[in-house]
Amino acid sequence: MSRPSATERRMGWPSLVRDVKGLRARTRYPIETGSMVIPVGTEGTIEDSTAWHRLRFRTAPCGCCGVQMRVNASRGAFEPIR
Numbered sequence: 001m002s003r004p005s006a007t008e009r010r011m012g013w014p015s016l017v018r019d020v021k022g023l024r025a026r027t028r029y030p031i032e033t034g035s036m037v038i039p040v041g042t043e044g045t046i047e048d049s050t051a052w053h054r055l056r057f058r059t060a061p062c063g064c065c066g067v068q069m070r071v072n073a074s075r076g077a078f079e080p081i082r
């Protein structure tokens, strides 16, 4: 996946992948892993990235049970929030 477009930059994506660490974001669609489904709209933090196609996302703690989930997905699965 290439670097963010001008539109994505306006959405809040930085131009350099190294600058995504710590960015707050929410999921744009449900993300399924082998053991769970993270719902659309889940808020969290981009923990790390080695490339635009591999962002590591950690959800904020669930409001009822405190569980957090971690998943790797592409940039298109998330939108930055402020």
Ligand SMILES: [Zn+2]
Binding pocket: 062, 063, 064, 065, 066, 067
């Ligand atoms: Zn919960």
